[in-house]
Amino acid sequence: MYKNNSLWQFFASVKLALLILCLIAVTSIIGTVIPQKEAAQFYVANFGASYAQIFQILDITDMYNSWWFLALLCLLCFNLVICSIDRFPGVWKQVTGDGLEVPAERIRKMSTQASWSIDSPLADARTLIGERLKHKGFKTASKSDGDSLVLFSQKGNWTRTGVYLVHASILVIFLGAVIGSLGGFKGSVMIPETAERSKVFLFGNKGVEELDFTIRCNSFDIEFYANGMPKEYTSSLTVIDQGKEILTKSIEVNDPLTYKGITFYQSSYQPSQDFVVGVTLPDGTTVKTFAAPFQEQVEWSEQQLTFGIINARVRGQEIVSSKLWFSDGSGDPDTVWIDNGQSVDLKRQGGTYRVTVKQLYATGLQVAKDPGVWWVYIGCGLMLFGLYVAFFMSHRRIWVLLTERKHKTEIVMTGSANKNRPGFEKQFADLSELLQNGASET
Amino acid sequence: MDSSQLLGITTFTYLFASFLYIATLVFRSSRIGAFASWFTVAALLIQTAGIGLRWIESYRMGIGHAPLTNMYESVVFFAWVIVLFYLGIEWKFKTRTIGAFAVPLAFLAMAYASFAPINKGISPLVPALQSNWLLAHVITCFVGYAAFAIAAALGIMYLVKSYSGSDSGGKASAVLPALKTLDDIIHKSMIFGFIWLSAGIITGAVWANSAWGTYWSWDPKETWSLITWFVYAITLHARYTRGISGRTIAWLSLIGLIAVVFTYYGVNFLLSGLHSYGSG
Numbered sequence: 084m085y086k087n088n089s090l091w092q093f094f095a096s097v098k099l100a101l102l103i104l105c106l107i108a109v110t111s112i113i114g115t116v117i118p119q120k121e122a123a124q125f126y127v128a129n130f131g132a133s134y135a136q137i138f139q140i141l142d143i144t145d146m147y148n149s150w151w152f153l154a155l156l157c158l159l160c161f162n163l164v165i166c167s168i169d170r171f172p173g174v175w176k177q178v179t180g181d182g183l184e185v186p187a188e189r190i191r192k193m194s195t196q197a198s199w200s201i202d203s204p205l206a207d208a209r210t211l212i213g214e215r216l217k218h219k220g221f222k223t224a225s226k227s228d229g230d231s232l233v234l235f236s237q238k239g240n241w242t243r244t245g246v247y248l249v250h251a252s253i254l255v256i257f258l259g260a261v262i263g264s265l266g267g268f269k270g271s272v273m274i275p276e277t278a279e280r281s282k283v284f285l286f287g288n289k290g291v292e293e294l295d296f297t298i299r300c301n302s303f304d305i306e307f308y309a310n311g312m313p314k315e316y317t318s319s320l321t322v323i324d325q326g327k328e329i330l331t332k333s334i335e336v337n338d339p340l341t342y343k344g345i346t347f348y349q350s351s352y353q354p355s356q357d358f359v360v361g362v363t364l365p366d367g368t369t370v371k372t373f374a375a376p377f378q379e380q381v382e383w384s385e386q387q388l389t390f391g392i393i394n395a396r397v398r399g400q401e402i403v404s405s406k407l408w409f410s411d412g413s414g415d416p417d418t419v420w421i422d423n424g425q426s427v428d429l430k431r432q433g434g435t436y437r438v439t440v441k442q443l444y445a446t447g448l449q450v451a452k453d454p455g456v457w458w459v460y461i462g463c464g465l466m467l468f469g470l471y472v473a474f475f476m477s478h479r480r481i482w483v484l485l486t487e488r489k490h491k492t493e494i495v496m497t498g499s500a501n502k503n504r505p506g507f508e509k510q511f512a513d514l515s516e517l518l519q520n521g522a523s524e525t
Numbered sequence: 526m527d528s529s530q531l532l533g534i535t536t537f538t539y540l541f542a543s544f545l546y547i548a549t550l551v552f553r554s555s556r557i558g559a560f561a562s563w564f565t566v567a568a569l570l571i572q573t574a575g576i577g578l579r580w581i582e583s584y585r586m587g588i589g590h591a592p593l594t595n596m597y598e599s600v601v602f603f604a605w606v607i608v609l610f611y612l613g614i615e616w617k618f619k620t621r622t623i624g625a626f627a628v629p630l631a632f633l634a635m636a637y638a639s640f641a642p643i644n645k646g647i648s649p650l651v652p653a654l655q656s657n658w659l660l661a662h663v664i665t666c667f668v669g670y671a672a673f674a675i676a677a678a679l680g681i682m683y684l685v686k687s688y689s690g691s692d693s694g695g696k697a698s699a700v701l702p703a704l705k706t707l708d709d710i711i712h713k714s715m716i717f718g719f720i721w722l723s724a725g726i727i728t729g730a731v732w733a734n735s736a737w738g739t740y741w742s743w744d745p746k747e748t749w750s751l752i753t754w755f756v757y758a759i760t761l762h763a764r765y766t767r768g769i770s771g772r773t774i775a776w777l778s779l780i781g782l783i784a785v786v787f788t789y790y791g792v793n794f795l796l797s798g799l800h801s802y803g804s805g
């Protein structure tokens with residue numbers, strides 16, 4: 084039998100598990116002390132050439148993705164699988180096992196027990212006890228054994244699998260991680276306001292991912308607290324798929340946009356030297372926004388409008404106000420200073436144009452596709468559930484032996500639980516109390 | 526009355542309660558013991574009021590958020606959970622001796638929060654921290670940490686008693702609970718802590734995924750929390766499957782707490798990472 088094979092024994096052992104867990108825990112420390120994924124020169128400068136070389140050989144510079152660390156994780160999974168295959172059948176036997184098969188002598192010898200007798204024939208006693216147990220959620224099965232009748236009842240037999248749910252959850256989480264790293268990508272993209280992009284730059288210099296749709300940044304906005312700390316970054320994004328605008332959403336940190344399994348997270352921003360100019364026509368409803376590079380002329384040719392920013396006042400990287408030049412092709416052009424983000428009404432012959440000018444920002448988006456994340460979440464949920472079951476739930480079994488003696492029935496009740504014995508003793512005492520005197524309660 | 530005054534009073538009440546618990550142990554007086562319990566309950570109530578008031582104050586300042594977002598606030602919460610957890614044990618196991626080890630821990634945490642050079646102000650949250658997942662993350666982690674702190678306090682008791690001549694000998698050890706009881710409560714505290722720490726790591730991962738699109742990035746804080754988790758996983762397996770108990774488990778409870786402290790404290794000051802918000 085393979086179970087006697089010493090290799091099998093080795094991989095099924097909990098000793099090995101303890102060793103692997105220790106190794107993972109201890110080696111994990113390395114990557115928290117030595118900065119990860121820096122350029123080669125960084126290590127030479129900080130640790131000296133010879134250490135840098137050792138780091139390179141052992142993949143210390145990216146240890147959590149190194150062959151040996153991944154091998155340790157695989158070994159853990161393998162150990163877990165073999166160990167479970169080794170033990171699960173035994174556990175399953177206890178889950179499905181029939182308590183009525185347990186011999187009466189063993190039942191009588193159990194340490195948790197109570198006995199009493201009642202003044203009614205066996206059949207009545209059986210009904211009474213069966214009903215009272217059922218009332219407490221213990222369904223009974225019965226079997227006659229010589230001149231006695233054995234009632235058996237149990238709760239939580241399935242909870243014996245709790246530990247295996249926890250172990251399975253670890254495998255599910257690893258599965259999710261593998262699916263994510265094979266079928267997904269992570270990168271970033273900077274999109275200036277009003278511009279569109281369909282390329283994502285992958286992290287770790289892994290090139291470019293071409294999206295099969297386009298994403299446009301309509302606008303970007305930062306709010307500040309009174310003390311100057313940033314309060315919220317907001318980008319309005321529009322997804323354009325095959326020329327059609329599919330959806331528009333404002334994203335914030337912690338509130339991303341997802342389309343076709345690809346998620347866009349607000350992660351940074353960059354002020355630029357350019358401007359966003361919004362023009363509302365005299366009809367009051369037609370609005371269009373333009374990106375206006377500093378001191379370059381912009382045209383809205385259908386409306387014969389020409390305009391541009393010809394001067395600006397800055398504080399640090401922030402534009403405070405800017406000077407707009409605006410012409411509708413008739414009469415002298417207007418020039419006017421506008422505070423950043425504010426608008427002015429320009430009275431021209433054809434009517435009043437409302438113009439808004441603000442500094443142009445580029446929004447920095449983190450882009451991720453991770454088809455494994457739901458597996459990871461399912462694994463996490465399973466783990467918490469499994470831990471709860473493994474720690475706080477138990478398999479409780481109760482036997483009641485009924486023996487008829489001269490119109491009386493002698494009763495012996497015993498029970499066992501695989502965990503939390505003190506708790507079970509208490510429940511058992513309450514239950515036997517109920518079975519003896521519980522008439523009023525039923 | 527503002528929240529910092531209430532929390533200041535809390536600190537001194539815990540100090541006083543610690544003395545009372547130690548006196549209970551030394552003089553074996555159940556009357557002092559009753560005082561110790563009532564003072565601790567009072568301190569817990571004052572602290573609850575202090576935390577609640579701080580929450581209200583943050584709304585008055587127009588930046589409303591739960592008081593769980595920086596080092597100061599989380600250490601205060603840590604002390605709060607330790608005491609709550611301890612009082613639960615006192616009530617359930619009907620023993621006050623553990624208080625002489627657990628309540629001083631709460632006092633130390635509060636004293637650290639009050640006197641260490643860390644930012645005690647209520648400050649607004651940068652965008653990444655504005656998430657309900659952050660709240661869930663901090664609460665679950667600290668409930669776990671508090672359970673581990675109690676386990677370690679019990680571990681020290683166990684070791685003191687065990688090395689000073691087992692159940693029968695020693696003066697000091699005669700008043701401590703039986704080794705078997707200690708061992709049992711250490712195990713239960715670890716189990717409790719392990720579930721909460723697992724939930725803490727998971728909520729942290731969900732939060733990171735909603736903010737950055739990566740549920741796990743091996744940053745030092747994450748890695749250390751995982752190391753801590755492994756320490757307790759090892760301990761549980763050693764006990765459950767290899768029948769190891771007693772001193773080994775008591776020592777492991779201390780090693781576990783060292784990992785916890787390093788995760789929470791050491792990483793912020795000795796290593797760098799995403800969680801630098803805690804260092805303020």
Ligand code: HEM
Pocket residue numbers: 095096097100159160162163166170174246249250253470473474758761762765766
């Ligand atoms: C990080 C990984 C692991 C976690 C979180 C974990 C978790 C657990 C938990 C919570 C228990 C229940 C302990 C108790 O009731 O006190 C347990 C039991 C157990 N674990 Fe693990 N485990 C892990 C890895 C492993 C591995 C790799 C093995 C491989 C041999 C293993 C073998 C066992 C065995 C044999 C039991 C006892 C099961 C039984 O009584 O039927 N575990 N584990």
